[in-house]
Amino acid sequence: MRKPFLLFVFASLTFAVMLLPVGIVSADDEIDDDPIIVSRIIINLYNQRLYALNPEGYVVFEYPCSTGKSGFGTPSGHFRIYSKAWSAYSKKYSATMTNWMAFTPNGGYGIHGLLGNSYYRRLGSPASHGCVRLTREGARELYGYVAIGTPVDVVRIRDLKLPVAEKGLGQQARDKSLVTKMLEELYGDHSL
DSSP: OHHHHHHHHHHHHHHHHHTSOOOEEOTTSOOOOOSOOOOEEEEETTTTEEEEEOTTSOEEEEEEOBOBOTTSOOOOEEEEOOEEEEEEEETTTTEEEEEEEEOSTTSOSEEEEESSSGGGGGTTSOOBSSSEEOOHHHHHHHHTTOOTTOEEEEEOOTTOOOOBOSSSTTOOOSOHHHHHHHHHHHHSSSOO
């Protein structure tokens, strides 16, 4: 009599866990108490790299990425992170996307990883249907430091030179004039 009861309890708990939402994060949710802050994302279509900048203007994360292949361009311009989900599914492309970060208002384009790793060999060259693909590990790492509303700039710049944080993440800018110049060239101002 005891075994069927335990089996029933286990099955009930399993079913209850299956009903939990996948996890969409809203602007009111706290993500992390970690001091690392990503205040801007720059995606360079020219070299297929994603750069995450801290408030001082330094690159704290850099990832190879794949943007839109021929006929499926990634839109360029100024955007922001509109929504996030740990997992999202594209019916159009029959793809499960991990650590989804939508950067267009309609959620049509985003930054994400995919299940499996066969796509890793294409990172660094255009290969997606317009989204920005990262490794699953890279997407998971970035997801933890990006908030709803974080600016995203998709650019095509041949010689984009961004200052890199020295001695680890979250370091203060050592050369404010370099950061100011880079921001003025990209955005017409020096604010992050």
